[in-house]
Amino acid sequence: MNKQECKKYMRKAYKRVINSNKTLSEENIEIEMKNVLNEEIMEYITYSKIAVHNMIKSGNLKITLKDILAQIDILPTIYSKYNIVDLENKT
Numbered sequence: 024m025n026k027q028e029c030k031k032y033m034r035k036a037y038k039r040v041i042n043s044n045k046t047l048s049e050e051n052i053e054i055e056m057k058n059v060l061n062e063e064i065m066e067y068i069t070y071s072k073i074a075v076h077n078m079i080k081s082g083n084l085k086i087t088l089k090d091i092l093a094q095i096d097i098l099p100t101i102y103s104k105y106n107i108v109d110l111e112n113k114t
Contacts, residue, residue, distance in 0.1 A: 035059045069107045070098050 074094035
């Protein structure tokens with residue numbers, strides 16, 4: 024992970040700790056960073072699963088990585104982050 028990504032996750036974790044009126048400690052930052060990372064992982068996995076599902080159902084006989092990546096580029100415009108989380112929770 025590069026330092027920009029680390030700072031991004033640290034900002035989100037810090038804001039969550041402060042907004043939930045928890046004390047700023049190593050344990051609370053660790054918990055919140057894990058929560059932030061897990062949420063993003065689930066979001067990325069769901070986008071990938073939808074992309075593969077769409078490609079399989081499209082009748083495309085040969086699915087390439089380029090095809091899947093193109094689907095993933097489009098999906099965030101169709102599904103918001105909150106819709107993706109709901110879809111993942113339903114499956």
